[in-house]
Amino acid sequence: MTVAAAGERETLRRLLRHLPKGDTLLGPGDDAAIIAAPDGRVVISTDTMIEGPDFRLEWSTPEQLGSKAVASNLADIAAMGARPTGMVVALAVPRDTPVDFVEGLARGFAIGLEGLAPGVGVVGGDLATSPVVTIAVTVFGSMDGVPAVTRAGARPGEVVAVAGDMGRAAAGLRLLFAGAGAGAGAGADADADVDAGTDAGDSAALTTKLIQAQLAPEPPLAAGVAAARAGASAMMDLSDGPLLDATRLAIASEVTIAIDSATVAGDIATLLPPLRSAFGLDTDAAKDLASRLVLGGGEDHSLLATFPADVELPAPFRAIGRVVEQQDAPVLVDGEPAQPDGWDPYIGIE
Amino acid sequence: MTVAAAGERETLRRLLRHLPKGDTLLGPGDDAAIIAAPDGRVVISTDTMIEGPDFRLEWSTPEQLGSKAVASNLADIAAMGARPTGMVVALAVPRDTPVDFVEGLARGFAIGLEGLAPGVGVVGGDLATSPVVTIAVTVFGSMDGVPAVTRAGARPGEVVAVAGDMGRAAAGLRLLFAGAGAGAGAGADADADVDAGTDAGDSAALTTKLIQAQLAPEPPLAAGVAAARAGASAMMDLSDGPLLDATRLAIASEVTIAIDSATVAGDIATLLPPLRSAFGLDTDAAKDLASRLVLGGGEDHSLLATFPADVELPAPFRAIGRVVEQQDAPVLVDGEPAQPDGWDPYIGIE
Structure with a gap:
């Protein structure tokens, strides 16, 4: 119907009937x-x-779309250090959309809220109706008496840290474009296709996980409130990639962010087997692509924050660099100016 | 460009640069x-x-669209008795949209906010990009310590009242469909085409005003806060027409709303000259259409409220009927059950 x-x-x-009412x-x-x-x-x-620009119905199940809409919006609340308190959804679908699809979206909203903000309701x-599926979400949060953590508070000498994955969602997108996971809901079951104990099996399982990270990310958003309480001086969510987002934070704070690539070696290594197998790359080429995805890839919705040097980082934040005095380049990687690839919805990626 | x-x-x-920042x-x-x-x-x-479903670019200027988006959203805040405090806009337009159009929308948001909620910012x-222009607005308000006025508080014996126009926006839509005001921004200058002193001139001026009421309504929304402070027991905005909206209020309050059509005779009379001239109707047919538009027509975004009998109605509220004990019919007009035309965005008008 x-x-x-x-x-x-x-x-x-x-x-x-699928949506949590919440408090x-x-x-x-x-x-x-x-x-x-x-x-x-x-x-x-x-x-x-x-x-179209944001998702394809042949890649995502409606549950994944609903869940991703929740995660990407809640990440902005978490990035202020706020506790989520509510959400409204303006949904538009083509007239011939099955009601089942709309129910799937609603289940996705519920799954996303239960996982990332239990007790929060729609x-x-x-x-409304539209030629294309349009999901406009507005989310609300409470600072609970704590000052908001903006992008503008980073100071030289502080630690730069990330909570959550880097590059996995972007790698998942590359794999989807390369034809991995054909059919809607490619990453719906992250344990499918696992043939443990063989390289091919590990790579297939990881491919599925990377696609899942693109289609329905689950960033550790509770870390946002923890960061605010621990004294984070600046914070934002990683929606357009660490290099571009760090550039924004650096400009807002009038500092330079110096990233140490050795700190993300593990993130890069994780991406190598599926990238090698999907694109037939040699090790050097795969490392090069993985590095670009980890530092330049968007949509992980992890949290990027800066902390005074004497603060113990709240879990799962991990240091990726330092805040230094403002230089010509807003972001350095291993001491070299790093130019982020641009992202503009009217022009496209890069 | x-x-x-x-x-x-x-x-x-x-x-x-066009949007008010507000407090x-x-x-x-x-x-x-x-x-x-x-x-x-x-x-x-x-x-x-x-x-498409909500507007046509050949009828509306971008300023009118922006202004209408503000008015229709602020009406929902006013209908709770709340003071508007802020607004966010999720805007999607086709890639080939002129930037001038987007600036026009922004000017429309500013015009709407300045007129209806001075001091409130975006x-x-x-x-984002979409095949069709999509304007998703979320508005915020404060009750400032007063209880919210829901739809559920009407009690038998109370007065039913309306602040604002009835039927003008729906009449304007009929006139637009009939070809009046061809060209974008038909009602942009409500004083155009006025040839005062002649019937034709009066009718042309009124046609322009009715089209303006459809394209860029200016409901008296400050009356919402006044109603809450005066002790309104229930309130909602007239988005889908008095009969359908009164039906919703009556069901939520478990009462029946009895409308006295004599109270809206002036609203009906106002519509007669332009309807007669646009559709070539005789007086009886024009009265019949005008009555249906005044009681059944939507999008005026006027306020419908109920007040205890001893309350002096705050301006510009005017009585249109009484709340009576719940009967089979949620709404009576002159004592007879009145069936509203349905409105369903997936099925269409009526």
Whole structure:
């Protein structure tokens, strides 16, 4: 049954039954919702995923799309050091979309919220028709009395750290473009195709995990609140890649970020077997590609933060470099200026 | 220059220079924005306007679209009795959209906010590409210590009242479909074509005003806060027409709403000259159409509220009926059950 045949009321009814209500002062069904803002401030971020530029229906299950929309939005709340408190969704789908697809999206929202922000509900939304699937999510958070961690607070001498994966989502995207994981929901079962004990099996399992990291990332977002409480001086989420995002943080803070590539050697090594096998690369070429993905690849939605040198990094943050005095280059890798590849939705990648 | 040629950064720069910043604790440019929620609660509503089902680019200027997006969203905040405090916009446009169009939308957001919520800013947003222009707005408000006015509080014996126009936006839509006001921005100058002193001139001026009511409504939204403070027991905005919206309010409150059609005679009379002239109707047929538009037409975004009988209605609320004990029919007009035309975005009007 399509949404046009079911009608708005029935589609909404089937959608709402999957969504967590969460803690809300007034939930869906009135002109507006009301959520608590205990310290008198509300943190707000909005982000849209659109079929075509942002995802392909032949790669993603609706559950993965819903889950990814939640993760990418919650990452912006976590990046301020805030605790998520609510979410609204403006959803538009083609008239011939099966209601099952919309229910799958709703299950994806629920899965994402349960995993990353238990107790947080979808407090409102909007349902419309469009030629392409459009998922506009706005999320809310509370600082709970702590100052917000902006991009502008990094100071020379501090430690630069990351919580979460680097390069896995971008590697997953390359593998999808290369034809790995054909069929919707390629990474839905990260344990599929595992033939443990053989190299080919390890590589296949890892391929599936990398695709999963692209289609339904699960960044360690609780680390955002922990970072704020530990005294992080600046923070942002890694949506466009460490080099570009670190450039933004460096410019906002008027400092230079010096990354030590030895700290990400493990991230690079992890990507080598699937990249070698998918693209038939020799070791040097695979290392080169993996390095570019780890430092330049986006959509991991991990957290990039800076901490005073005497702070013990809260788990799972790990140091990747230092904040130094502002130089001509906002970002250095092993002492050399590093130019990020640009990302512009109107021009495309690079 | 198109948005694809200008790129995201330049498009954003040109867009942002038109938008009011408003009072915000942290504005655009970081991972999230922060706004004040003085009484520890935040009122939230989200609504999307999509090219095709919601508007046509050959009828509306971008300024009108931006202004309407603001008005229709702020109406949901006003309908709770809340004071608007902020807004975020997720905007998606085709790659070949002129940057001028995006700037026009931004000017429309500014015009709408200045007119309906002075001091309120666009605190964040998102820019993307889509085959159709998609404007997803989420608005925020503060109850400032007063209880929210939901749809569920109406009690028998109370007065039913409306602040704002009834039927004008729907009449404007009929006139647009009939070919009145060809060319984008048909109602942009409501004083155009006025030939005062002649019937034809009056009708032409009113046609322009009705089209303006459809393309860029200016409902009296400050009345929402006034209603809450005066003791309104239930309230909602008139987005889908008085009959359908009153039905929703009646069901939520478990009452019946009894409308007295004599109270809207003036609204009906206002519509007669342009409807007669546009559709070549005789007086009875024009009255019949005007009555259906006044009681059934949507998108005025006026406020429908119920007040205890002893409350003096705050301006510009005017009584249109009474709340009575719940009957089989949620809404009566002059004592007779009134069936609203349905509105379903997946099925279409009626």
